[in-house]
Amino acid sequence: MTQTVMVQGTTSDAGKSILVAGLCRWFHRNGINVAPFKPQNMALNSAVTATGGEIGRAQALQAQAARLEPHTDMNSVLLKPNSDTGAQVIIHGHAIGNMEALEYHHYKKTARSAVLESHYRLQQQYELIVVEGAGSPAEINLREGDIANMGFAETIDCPVILIADIDRGGVFAHIVGTLALLSDSERARVKGVVINRFRGDLSLLTSGLEWLEQETGIPVLGVLPYLDNFHLAAEDAITHHQQCDSEKLFKISVIAYPHISNHTDLDPLQLNPGVDLRFVRSADQLSESDLIILPGSKSVRSDLIWLRDNGFEAALHRHLRYGGKLIGICGGFQMLGTTIHDPEGLESEAGSSIGLGLLEMQTTLQAEKQLTRMSGKLTLNGTHIEGYEIHMGYSEGEALSRPAVCFSNGVDGAISEDDQLLGTYLHGLFDQADTAAALLAWAGMEAAAGIDLAQQSEQALERLCDALDEHLDMAKLIEVTNTPVSSTHPE
Incomplete structure (x- = not known):
């Protein structure tokens, strides 16, 4: 039973x-x-x-x-x-x-x-x-x-x-x-x-x-110890993990707007010993970034307003003028376009918002959510990539003629003509070591290397299981x- x-x-x-x-x-x-x-x-x-x-x-x-x-x-x-x-x-x-x-x-x-x-x-x-x-x-x-x-x-x-x-x-x-x-x-x-x-x-x-x-x-069934250097995907809270000797590392800033979603996309970068990744909520924290990431958002238009109200738009333009790289994921990708339309009021009040205008595309939010596991190749160098899509928007425009990912049945995302911006609907794009290494190399990291998130998770689960066995x-x-x-x- x-x-x-x-x-x-x-x-x-x-x-x-x-x-x-x-x-x-x-x-x-x-x-x-x-x-x-x-x-x-x-x-x-x-x-x-x-x-x-x-x-x-x-x-x-x-x-x-x-x-x-x-x-x-x-x-x-x-x-x-x-x-x-x-x-x-x-x-x-x-x-x-x-x-x-x-x-x-x-x-x-x-x-x-x-x-x-x-x-x-x-x-x-x-x-x-x-x-x-x-x-x-x-x-x-x-x-x-x-x-x-x-x-x-x-x-x-x-x-x-x-x-x-x-x-x-x-x-x-x-x-x-x-x-x-x-x-x-x-x-x-x-x-x-x-x-x-x-x-x-x-x-x-x-x-x-x-x-x-x-x-x-x-x-009392037991007392579990604090496990140092232990990481498993968080349910919701952002882990503000910092690497040591950060002046020697490749610096990545993730803009943590109020409705940030699927920030677990960044877990493999947090665990990467060559990366100093920070979640930032102040525009002045972007000044020393090698790479800036706009992550997913559950309320894209309101987060875009927050981003502007807090001075991030000017800081992003300054970052790009000085040769920095920028990645937008899902909602962050939608923000990079010229316009975001929400005619049915799916995320907030019905209407349209002006995007950051960094990619020539517009997005219309639709009631039917895209929920799909995907695999294909990065157009940067043909590296295999796997991930999943969770989004309600449909994007179209000239920017999509330069896709970031090719699938057997289509394409996804965009890379800007000047090669400074990359956008995609694909979550989990850093989970495979080779894919992460290719993206980090594109962003300018020397001797770029990724980690295998699945292997890291397995090791953490085994360590957790051993701790339960010993202490409970x-x-x-x-x-x-x-x-x-x-x-x-x-x-």
Whole structure:
């Protein structure tokens, strides 16, 4: 009989996504047919499944941890914010429209059916489902109709593991306070606590752990250490990673506008030892850049206004006058054109905006979203490239006669006549080492080299799995999940 266990956090970014990924790899390593699941996700980092559906990036990573092909049932509801109060709603991988927060609150009953359908289908295929909650179960203003945390756990009657981040401080208050805000039945289903990102001498924490178990009656399943130089794709938060000896490195600036999306495109550059990559929100930070990247955006026209209001347009022109290179990805590519039309008001109020005018093309936003995995060759030097498209716009114009990528059935993007600008709809363009090296060489990096992101992710997942094996009481965890494992590791 399929078992389900849910990981909930005392706060956002407590480590839910990473713990679910680690558990998926650990159970897979120990012979269990396991799958990840997130009922409701709010994130601007997403991935495309083989069947053309859109799910949270974290669930794609968790599928990799379980050695599965990502599927839309692994994230049945995805919310992609496009304003402070609204979001695009994606059900079973496909957008159904935009909703304001109150409207979505009333829609939850319908979304709940989609969540339970996905969970049921996963039950038919796997021995164990490891579920990731969202935010915190103690958000009492969101309790009514909850489908993301305890509302889901109560409906399907599954045990819960609570994870808390000690690195941000106040971990005992986070845990005890969260439990105090749960109902009796919700509190009773919390079967274990995991403390995440601990630095220092564990013996100094022992008395606190003993007090916590006595105070709550819930066992501490373990304390996970802070893993230095550890990186897996973030669900949404930008990791402001800086390299050492930055004066010796190739300097890349990524403009972090308010609705930046799929910034995981830049992960391979952050991990590259020859690159100093920075996310910037001030135009004066662009002055020493070798390469500037305009990333994806969930609200292109409003982010374009923000870009102008904050002086970035003049700074970009100055960068190009001095011979710098510029790459636009998806929404950033659309900004490089002359005009962006949104006749149906898909992202904001209906209307048109003047683009940066750096490429002779115009874009019209359309309701049908393009969700496709693609492979082809860079026109720069014929290097193989793989990636995925997630966009609602259709671009046309003279600039597209000089494409950046050639596919077997068409082309994508553009390279400017002066060879200073490159734009593409393709996400993941730095994920393969050879492709990244070709793009960095084009941008002017000497002895350019890329990294293999898939290999890096595999190494990180194995390291995470080993950390769980060493620092968690896996016997207790097996008891919580009621999932017997094999005595040997199949891998």
